[in-house]
Amino acid sequence: MSLRHAVLGLLAQGPASGYDLRKTFDASLSNVWPATQSQLYGELGKLADAGQVTVAAEGPRGRKEYAITDAGMAELRHWLTEVEPERVRRSDMLLRVFFLGVLDPEDAQGYLRRQVQAVTAQHERFRALADVVDEGDDSLSVYGRIALEWGLRFTETQREWARWAQERIAREATAAKG
Amino acid sequence: MSLRHAVLGLLAQGPASGYDLRKTFDASLSNVWPATQSQLYGELGKLADAGQVTVAAEGPRGRKEYAITDAGMAELRHWLTEVEPERVRRSDMLLRVFFLGVLDPEDAQGYLRRQVQAVTAQHERFRALADVVDEGDDSLSVYGRIALEWGLRFTETQREWARWAQERIAREATAAKG
């Protein structure tokens, strides 16, 4: 049910069309909540039916500009302050870790080595993004920067963990041989 | 498509029934890949149709014990070594952060304070789990412990981040007033 709130949150910053929202999603929200074009248009329709957004203006090429209503703002605030975030997060990266025992130790270490590389690359992408976001002073930039800081710290932690895990498996393998 | 591989991974440790798998999921895999009973039985049926598992034995009460086949092991190894894990992870906790600007600073800080509490509680649960897992010496315990270490480090990082974010918002609010 979070896509609905993501849309409300973006419309709380100002009116926008489905097309505008898609670009904002791709640019800033895609790291925490990806959404496809068809999902967005569908959700806007449902929100309009529920009275949480309205078509504020129509433009060329059938463009519909949506605005959040009072009911929509109330729902957004409710979600922000009263609804507890999901604590379980699916991770197929960690799921694989449970089963590394079916590989020989070299391949298990290879898996973790690739994770170090991948997460390092992602850290660099976040770093580059931070430079851009630091320019902005709108609400989405200010709080987007805080979310991005999470990404920077998270990728750093994950890199250290993957290195630690690699070593632990190496020691495990040596102990088994000797 | 990861549930399929989670099931293969568990059956790689030894034969089991759908009922057994459900218990193992609840006990160890639920933190990285939750699955419901109905999903499990459905997936076992599909895997059997695909020839990646077989019914190795039947027991009382209609119990079917499944075993992984060579084709299933090949698929599992392929998934572990060749398929890149998803890098995007949905987080409604972080999604909310983007929109904290619609709240007044006190409520925004309240949100982050609650996250500190929630993640601290989860850290403690992981710590308790670690004591239990450290006892086991089977493959799932050894690698499960490595996954758990990720959880311990991740929750620690998240707690520090949430504290930092709280302070940053406090400073932001003071600067806006002054």
Next chain:
DNA sequence: GTACCCATGTAATCAGTTACATGATTCC
């Protein structure tokens, strides 16, 4: 006039959740 971007929508499919439905066996 043609290529590119703006702009919206539908259909099919898949994964995951919740609820329902049923019955056998074991323990006391």
Next chain:
DNA sequence: GGAATCATGTAACTGATTACATGGGTAC
């Protein structure tokens, strides 16, 4: 005999992904 546990399955619904389909406006 009754409760708890073992054990499997189906149905309805929701959310997300992929692909398809269409057409208007703008810049050159």
